[in-house]
Amino acid sequence: MADLRQSVFGVEFQAPVLLASGTCGYGQEYADLIELDGLGGLVTKAVSPEPRPGNPPHRVAETPGGMINAIGLENPGLRGFIEDKLPWLRAHLKRARAFVNVVGRSEEDYATVVAGLDGEQGFLGYEINVSCPNVKGGTMFGTEERALASLVRRLRGETARPLVVKLTPNVADVGVFARICEEEGADGLSAINTFPGMVVDIERRRPLIGNRSGGISGPAILPMGVYATWRARQSCDLPIMGIGGIRNAHDALQYVLAGACLVQIGTASFVDPDAAMRTQRGIAAYLDRHGIGTFAELVGRLDAPPVPIAAVAPAG
């Protein structure tokens, strides 16, 4: 039986599959449904300095090959997380690794959450969600090079824990942003977050989603996520968590071969809460079938020489 363990961010991960932020609550909600502590780990729902009420319904709907969501980053805020959510993670995750997903409207917001959590026990590190509009400027942190560089630099100063930046795909070249994160001292990357999308209720002639637009996730974005992971791999040396549309080992292994040492499963868990565990088993079976002893050997083992963006730009 192949060995799924590997060392990333200076610690051992018993397996490469995590549950993605916003799709597993704060762990607790899944407790009686799946064996969380048997997974690689999980990433919590976003945490902001103050509690957020979230958006009006509808917050979710199915889209072709995926779904749209506009939850509005509803969360109990830093204090609420520390008091009501973190204790459960601390008590129940012994082997699985937890990341806290951090959001904010300003650099200050992010720094407040990281600084406020850094002394606490029960999680490994941070996943910084930069798909958030920056109050000054309006555009997302993750799509503006200077804003992202400044944010990562600031947060690096606040913590020695693993600092992972979750890239947004709405940019000309994720490679550029991957490099910025590396230069500013991030420890890793998550690729990718959702794509902006909209569903129109043609009978009522209004957006189906309360927030009008939302983020698109699910199998529909699988090839975009694999591409973003590959671009990031070409552009920097940080460990990458591959995310986007993963349903099973076949999907996950595309990310792994493209360069991801860990993968996250989100939307697929809604279709089958067992998706993550089945994916782990499937990866082990693939390694055995191919006579590969350890998972780490497979990471990035794609037979495709690096090429400049020009050569890989989509060409109809």
Place this chain on the structure above:
Amino acid sequence: MADLRQSVFGVEFQAPVLLASGTCGYGQEYADLIELDGLGGLVTKAVSPEPRPGNPPHRVAETPGGMINAIGLENPGLRGFIEDKLPWLRAHLKRARAFVNVVGRSEEDYATVVAGLDGEQGFLGYEINVSCPNVKGGTMFGTEERALASLVRRLRGETARPLVVKLTPNVADVGVFARICEEEGADGLSAINTFPGMVVDIERRRPLIGNRSGGISGPAILPMGVYATWRARQSCDLPIMGIGGIRNAHDALQYVLAGACLVQIGTASFVDPDAAMRTQRGIAAYLDRHGIGTFAELVGRLDAPPVPIAAVAPAG
């Protein structure tokens, strides 16, 4: 029976549905399969100054809810198009409108094609495919504000025909690029082109596609295209052709309500060559069911006030 006719770009379109570039060849290939002249029109496969051989296989594969393609803009070049393709369009399209999709590696390339075609008969105008890498700079024309502005300005000087710019979705805010096109004198927009993606053959451990990466199209990108159309509608007053994942009237009407006065159907034609005609019939049926007399009344009739990007950014 509702009236699908409307006047756009100074001419009448008998119906709002066109076949998308690269999915209907140069018309001819579909001649014995569907009644092209009964549609709103078509957009030809890309035309570049010189012939292009295109990419090695595999060039296409299915992806979840869509497909990936990396044809490599194979085309007979300006001369070949004028001699072998244009005459057929001139002879067979009486009521349907034809746009020529133009590609290049430099401003000069685009200008050469537009100038070279401008005196010819048999097509209405140009759709400028800016999802092409710019040899100087490497990034796509469509993702670099200055490069796009300069290109549109240049082409505006070359022709008085309808000049439509086909937006790429790989940007932080398509609205910004829509505005640039309007300021530089474009007559319309097409939204959207494909998303960069990659499929890995996990058995052979190499990209499934000869070009490694390719463009993702099909229903998977429907909500992204509707969102891009809506953003463009918020940001400028140009007529918009909505593209991306349209299979039927239900999908097309989402674009129309979001602000598109014309729609294009691409990948869905591969599943059913009749998709475009069925979509036209379905739109007419919708108008009748809702007692709307003319198609034009419906365009942009979405009950959702404009909002700044910050408020519509995807929020998990």
Place this chain on the structure above:
Amino acid sequence: MRRAADLRATRKVARDTWWLEFDCPEIARGAVPGQFVMLGVGLDAPGTWLLPRPFSIGWRGHDGRLGFLLRTFGEGTRALARLAPGDPTLLLGPLGQPFTLDPERPVWCVAGGVGLAPFIFLAAEWAAAGRTLHLLYGERDGAAVFDLELLHELTGHDAELFTEDGSVGRRGRVTAGLEPEADAQVLACGPTPMLHAVAAAARVSDVALQVSVEEHMACGVGTCQGCVVRAADGRWLKACLEGPVFPAEALAWPS
């Protein structure tokens, strides 16, 4: 709780409406009327993508069978209506808060459309316990009305039927049949406008009301925060976890 269940039979019971029966003792065992199941096809059907959809548990057999009433509406219900025995299916449940009832007090069930489902389950349980209840059932027209013989067979009860066009049963809205005693427990499940009407009626006659609400759901278990409804105090409540059954006074109603 997560079960790949065998679809035993599907049967058309009204226009666009099907009755589905699954073999699923594990879920049937713990189920209580008012709870629901996330019903889907899992991840293994090639070429298919479908988020599971929530369905009220519509009936349970001693042999571990589970019954659901399904009406086609959008993409998902259309796909589920086409399921045939042998197709892969995945059930998650029982989920959510059930109706909470005092067996000693009279029960009035107000059902609109497929909102009938949880009351088929409840009426059957009530009959099995030798109790009875009032079942008011409204549809737009006769073609939409659930197979009344099957209803009697399943529940041992007969519904007081209302159709808006009067083609069967009494003409008019189901609320017209509501004449609760002072200590009555009124339960309502159906379209939101109907719930509003019942809530108004309950306020007037000052009787206890529990409503089963609908909202889009992704996870069904509280992880996605997708299914919120507005609480009386303005907060968002999760329909899947804190609902789908709520005491009327817990929710914000348009005044």
Place this chain on the structure above:
Amino acid sequence: MRRAADLRATRKVARDTWWLEFDCPEIARGAVPGQFVMLGVGLDAPGTWLLPRPFSIGWRGHDGRLGFLLRTFGEGTRALARLAPGDPTLLLGPLGQPFTLDPERPVWCVAGGVGLAPFIFLAAEWAAAGRTLHLLYGERDGAAVFDLELLHELTGHDAELFTEDGSVGRRGRVTAGLEPEADAQVLACGPTPMLHAVAAAARVSDVALQVSVEEHMACGVGTCQGCVVRAADGRWLKACLEGPVFPAEALAWPS
């Protein structure tokens, strides 16, 4: 050319391999051996997305039936293998260039795996015309071998069978059975390595060879330019329009 056809029957004929029969007189009428059909489910199946896949026309009945031999491989063929009579299907065809044959000269068909399909059609047409041909058929092992009785029933011919493990027929590669006369017309359909072997053999014995090639296809009719194969002169040829059957000398072969 575009036809919503009724799937009449599917029948498992070997490991992972099915025989599908459709009612489709419009396509059957004009079909010639070597041509193919794009087989899909159309756009109306809720929750389903599937690009059509190309399949060689495997047989045609006087009554307008069309037969296809389908082996599951990836997502699409797995989905198509699960089709049942009554499911929506969409056929596009007949498409592509067929085999071009001189009825007076001997014909040798070399089939690898489901490459057998076009030769079932050809052998049946040949038998109907009172002619005969050589049919060499190779599979990896016995479990993969097409139902030989059905083969005889459909074609009036028997195949000379080869399996790599020798479990049925002769042990070894199908090319071992190829002994073409000087004026023979050799036809080959199967995996690319097999086509290479046959091409090499044909060059040695200097006989005319036509091969049916495989490449991913999206449109099947020449509009997408997705299905290219390399020509002898280095250009790209469209397998759907200029093929799938090519004279061996028209293609670039690895030397």
